[in-house]
Amino acid sequence: MNLNYKLLKKEKNTNARLGEFKTVHGIFKTPMFMPVGTNATVKTLSNDELENLNCGIILCNTYHLWLRPGEDVIEKSGGIHNFMNYKSGPILTDSGGFQVFSLAKPKDISEEGVKFKSHIDGQNLFLTPEKSIEIQNKIGADIIMSFDECPPYPVTYEYMKESINRTLRWAKRGKLAHKNTNNQALFGIVQGGEFADLREYSAKKTVELDFDGYSIGGVSVGENQETKLKMIDYAIKFLPENKLRYLMGVGEPIDIIDGVIRGVDIFDCVLPTRLARHGNALTSFGKINLKNQKFKVDFSSIDNLCDCYTCKNYTKAYIRHLITSNESLGARLLSIHNIAFLNNLCLKLQEAIKNDNILEFRKNFLKDYYKRGE
């Protein structure tokens, strides 16, 4: 098997850990943030740009690629890396589950799978654990996900219990269906909402199935910081140390830091690219909106502590002009910066783990980030 997680060091004062994950498309160090390339493209960016950003790993969405261009087209091209000509690092695909439960309506959940309508053309579709794995095998990402139910928040204890049991049966079926175990790591997903015992049960039972890594799902829908952190705490202590841990759909700087402190290794979120499209930049001194009138004649870079392509070459005034003129270069320059910001945050977290000072790093980061933010 060409896939392997190696735990390199544990931070002294917390559960934070430094590690690396080996795939046939390269090794990435953790903790690491994954930009989201829904349609086999991280919105507005070329692969050269992703490469220059030193993205450890990127995520593509199985649901979207299944509908367009179709997994057979990607397989024919030689797999997702070839299709999008992204050769510089590993790729992860989700199972399609989250999109089926959030984008596609109405849906009809049975033991066999989920019936729903395409969000593009209303076509009737049916996704099962086996089908999700078959599609992901054809897409050919380095890490793939079990098909799970993503219940809304909140649901009753009874519903959640029923749901995680079904998700466990789906996980088992998906594992059996997985055809490319040598080159594609298959991860199991822990659900259970905010119920401590269900998170424990889901984690233990998923680990019993022996996956190549484990995801914690359902946290991004948690409505407040406290609930989100509890969801992580309840699950993560039952995950084995020798496997990668992935917190799904989370990308706010504070959430990344707090996830890492709890022992999470990788994260994904549309946050940096979505913020960019709305004119927002993450900076060392908080989030700023470039549409703000005060940047009209501000000829300084977005963040004087950042050395990304955008900050080296462009001023706030120019980016503001692009955003207010609806020029796509604006979203592109902000996407580059925002992804660089989260990637750099992860590099700093790696450094803090090495130096056993992650709590101090957290304190200093938050002081700057919230003091001058908007």
Added chain:
Amino acid sequence: MNLNYKLLKKEKNTNARLGEFKTVHGIFKTPMFMPVGTNATVKTLSNDELENLNCGIILCNTYHLWLRPGEDVIEKSGGIHNFMNYKSGPILTDSGGFQVFSLAKPKDISEEGVKFKSHIDGQNLFLTPEKSIEIQNKIGADIIMSFDECPPYPVTYEYMKESINRTLRWAKRGKLAHKNTNNQALFGIVQGGEFADLREYSAKKTVELDFDGYSIGGVSVGENQETKLKMIDYAIKFLPENKLRYLMGVGEPIDIIDGVIRGVDIFDCVLPTRLARHGNALTSFGKINLKNQKFKVDFSSIDNLCDCYTCKNYTKAYIRHLITSNESLGARLLSIHNIAFLNNLCLKLQEAIKNDNILEFRKNFLKDYYKRGE
């Protein structure tokens, strides 16, 4: 004066000419095509990309920059090259006239200037020859344009005569208003529609005013190929050999070739970027639309004779997927290719002039371009 056109060679069999134009931001060889960067950005492209495309000179729109971000912002930033961080070559601004007459309605033309409403917010605006030059002086492009009336096509002989006389008076006023004659070349514009004697009159009288170069306007609105070519023929024979000649708003490959054969040096058009946004690519074998179903599993590049970034890195199938998924990287990759195509066409025309075989080049180009085009 830091501006200078040098005629390097005339083609033996036609009026085509090889030349170069010197500005403080570099020299460009002619014939040359200018991509359009309306809002101080060639849509979807970064300046690195423009630099890699070896664009000789690019065009920005005075009307748009006047409204957003305002000429004072650009002046404060140190001029348009600084504002958009485009340091690799010269920039030209138009006068704003064309946009006032095409985008902004209703309008009210008087001897003094044109009253109209902003196409963005309906604000009442007034543009005069002096104001146009003042704005262009502040923007600081290397070549700037006289403010002219751009009548629709067709208009009566009487209206056109009145119009070109007013445009001549405006040209004179603009020339007097020009404050940066050392670093910004001011061009006069020849109008006159399809009337031979009015084109002659407009050309002679504009040349009498002694501009740094001459534009031929009103050709892009001509409704057929024959009319367009006549408009060029009627005007160009009265333009001096020692000045640059600019055919405004023209960018179809055949129009560039036929313009060059008649003695035109530079062209501008939104064609390559607009085609890109609609999924079209210019290729050696004609124009193709990437949305076409037949490209779904076509893993070859757009044009096997092209060595642009897009053709070196991406397949038709992937670009088709981006375009059909409304991903802006699609328009960006096609913009790069389409601009490369027109730039390469101009380089080939320069070569054909050197080799005195431009008519043969035209014949071969058209044979390939129309044989397999759609």
